[in-house]
Amino acid sequence: MDPNGRGVVELWMKLADEVPAGDWTIVAKIMGKEEEKTFTVDDYVLPRFETEVIIPSFGLSYDPLLKITVKATYTFGQPVTDGAVKIAIMRTYGGPGAPILYKKGMLSKDGTLTIEVSTKEIRAAINGDRSLSWQSIKVTADVTERQTGRVQSSTASLQYFDTPLVLRYVNEVAPKNFKPGLPYTIYTEVRKQDGTRFTEEEYKEMTIYFNVTYDVPLTKEEIEENLNASSSGNSGGSVSSSGSLIADIDPIGRSDYMYQKNKLAMVRLDEAQRAQSVPANGWVTLTFDVPMDALMVNIQAWSGKPYKEIKLFKTLSRAVSPSESFLQLHVGTEKPMVGKEFTVTAKATDAMPMLTYQVFAKGALLHTKEVPTGNRSSVDFSFMVTRDMTPTISLVAFYIRDQNYEVVVDALSLSVDGLFQKPITIEFSKQEAEPGDDVEVIVKAPTDSLVYLLSADKSAVLLKGGNDLTQDDVTRDMAEYSFGGGFSPWEFMFICGWPSRFRGYDAFTVLQNAGVVFLSDAWVYAQLASTNQRYPTMPEDAMGGINEAAGPDINDDFKDVAAADVVRKFFPEVWLWEISYITDDSGGQVSIPTTVPDTLTTWITTGFSLHPDFGLSITEKPTELVVSRPMFITLDLPMSIIRGENYCFTATIFSYYNATIPIRVTLDKSSKFSNIHVGIDQRKIKLTTESAYYSYFLGDVEPNEMRSVKYCFVPTELGEIPVKVSALTNVQGLSDAVERIIICKVKAHH
Incomplete structure (x- = not known):
């Protein structure tokens, strides 16, 4: 079944001439894992051109105009110059019978139509003349090629906001719980509403402000004082002896309150922490020390001028340990990379007798080691990153207290560079060609690689795509061995590259969320669930017709007609489906001679390679060859x-x-x-x-x-x-x- 010994099986099945139309599914099963792909059987005509609707990625309620550009391009790269356009503007979630604003026009010689629609007109036509703030609309364009009557459609959506600025706490890499006595870091993302960055100059004009408060228990005297003040009709706030602002909470002392009476104190931030400029990458970082007596931490961030003030709030609950002992792992800004040492710092609230760390990937324990600490509360350790640790690792570190044999633990998840260790690249000997031209496909990959190539007609890809193999597909599939399916922190890690902490308020839940089963006679503390928790966890926040022909040819003056050199007959939807071997004496390159088919289109070419040592590699993006004639x-x-x-x-x-x-x-x-x-x-x-x-x-x-x-x-x-x-x-x-x-x-x- 695997003739090349590289883990790839090539099978095929010819469909009968008459089969039921619809979606068909291919299911592959191996070693308990199941994968499926769906393809459609139907009578179809390949699209000749593609249509694109270009609008802003988001709208502002105070913008006077919405600019809409419709672009139509033939698959062979030239613009559609004779096309009628019908544009429909409507609410995204309007439902049947919702009002629609229509616009019409003709494509220009460059294959585009650009119109500007006033926000006032859109508001009046589809939103009852109400503000468009937070309203989502979609713009659909139908382009009719007037020569044939063929129609291609495209849709784009946008949402309106009152400001282009958005602030977001990056919860994916910040735990919901703080560890008393250890630093806590919160990351705030400063972006446009569409997730893109502002310019460096725009960032320089911004300031993000922070305020951090925490709850601490009231003393017996303070509780009595508050109750006395309540009974005399007075309530309010005071200043603690340390100079921190204190606000009384629940001065009435009702019996139905389920948390301990507490007071609010401010974490002291210096000026550089409290008011921060925004760096060019749009990430603002705040690190502060959490006092040992903090019960709950509240973080507030807000923006200043030049944009409308936006506020963020985040509440952190306290991690739980019976001995008030905690461990926290810290890593630098560099991501782990295959073939390099990776260094981690472990900090604890008390002295560690011996630190043990373990590295997991795809559900397997790959590396473990004990690190002598010299009875210190901080220690660095390093390990070599290997290929089998890609694309993500779970790093678990713990020590066992001598006093009560309690396991003190922390765990991180990190994305690892090097899943595709050796790149594969594909290029053609020319970027543009005519039907029947001889071209070479040049593939570069490590020697002893087996390379698989696919080249598909862009028209077929436009009709229905999604079955090709991509780097994202493989990365997601590999990560699911560690995290399972659905949305997971690893999806964010590949975007920002930062570590994600496994959430948990005690040692047991940290290990559980990291996917680790801990078998030991030591004490893995688990707080009992209760409706009367001492420290409650707060929730996270067609127009026109056919051009008439000149009529049957009766003109005898057209004498010197030249017949076509070749009749174009070969129109495959898939051109290349090749397997090639990179020999040891090839210098890591192979040239595959081939002949361009007769289709006038753009050929979308991808590939992947398999190597006995470096494993799987996939082309980063498709290579295109445009085929046309004068x-x-x-x-x-x-x-x-x-x-x-x-x-x-x-x-x-x-x-x-x-x-x-x-x-x-x-x-x-x-x-x-x-x-x-x-x-x-x-x-x-x-x-x-x-x-x-x-x-x-x-x-x-x-x-x-x-x-x-x-x-x-x-x-x-x-x-x-x-x-x-x-x-x-x-x-x-x-x-x-x-x-x-x-x-x-x-x-x-x-």
Whole structure:
């Protein structure tokens, strides 16, 4: 089943001529793991062009205008120049019958249409003239290619806000619990509403302010004083002997309160901590020491000018230990990388007799070691990062107290660079080509690699994609061995590269969330769940028609017509499906000679390689080869037609030649269909059918111009019917000819 011994099996199955249409699923099972892919079976016509709606990534309620650009591009890279556009603007979640604002227009010569719609008009048309603040809208554009009547649609959405600024606590890398006596670090992300960064100059104008308070227990005397003040009708705040602001909480002392009476104190922040400028990466970091007597910590952040003030709040609950002993791991800004030492600092609230750390990846214990501490409360340790630690590791460190044999633990999850150790790159010997050109596919990978290549027609990818292998797919799949499916902290780690702490308020839940089963006679403390917790955990916050042809060719002046050198017949949806071996004497490169198919399109090419030592590598992004001609013809044909029924199709001629040229379009005669000729006899339209050549003379066609003609015929035989159309001109080597196959079926009777 694995002929190359690299873990790849290639299987195929040919579908029958008649199979039920719909989504089909391929399921692969191996070693208890199951993977599936879905593909669609249907009659289809590949799209000739793609449509894109370009709007701002978000809107501001005070902006006067919304700029909308619709762009249409053929798969061979040229703009759609003769297209009608219909734009619909509506609320994203409006539902059936929701109001819609329509706009119409025509594509320009560069294949775009740009309009500006006033916010006032949008508000009045779709939102009852109410503010658009926090309203989400979608813009749908239907582009009709007027030569063929084919329609391609695209949709884009945006949400309106009152300010472009957004602040967000990065909860994915900050624990919900603090450890008394140890530093706590909170990360605040300063971004635009769409998640992108401001410019460095814009960041320099911003200031983020912080305020941190914490709850501490009231003394018996303070409780009595508050109760006395309450009974006399007075309540308020005071200042502690240390100078910290104190606010009385629950001075009434009601019996239905489930937490201890406490007071609020402020964590002392210096000026550099309290008011921080925003660095170029948009991440503001605040680190502060949490007092040992803190019960709960409240963090507030807010923005100053030039943008509207935005406030953030976060409440942290206290981690629990019966001995009030805690451990915290710290790492630098560098991510772990395969082949390099990685250093970690462990800090504890008391002296550690011996520190033990363990490294897990994909559910397996890969490395463990005991680190002598010299009875200190802080120690550094390092380990070598290996390939089997990719893409993420769980790092667990703990020590056991001599006094009560309590396990004091902390755990981190870190993303590891080096999942794809050796890159694979693909390039073509030329970036643009014509049908039938000889090109070389140049693949670079480590020697002794087995390389798998795929090159697909962009039209097929536009119709339906998603089954190709990507780096993201493999990274997610590998990470699921450690974290399971669904949203997990590892998804964020690959974005920011920072560690994520496994959440837990005691030793047991920290280990549980890290996926570690701890078997020991030592004491792994677990706080009993109770509705009367002493320290409660607070929640986290078609228009136009076909251009008429010039008519049947009766112009005898067009004498020097040059036939097409080649009739284009080879139109695969998948061009390359290759396996190649990088030999030891190749220098890490192999060139694969091949011939470009006849399709005028962009070929999307990807690949992956397997190496006995370096494992799997995948191309970072697709390589593209654009295939076109200075002048060519395309046919707008369906997959199938019915015998005996009249059928018309459009032939479109594109000229990108650098001079004006005369063009004649000819449909070859066939024994399998009869041409329909429309004539006028005594002022009456008359249809005649005959098997004959049928030509139109288009006259002189300008550079970057598109013309079309319509042919009608009646199929007379079942099965495959070749349809050959030529676009002929007097420039040697410029004429083009295309032969496509259309399937003729019997009319179904129900």
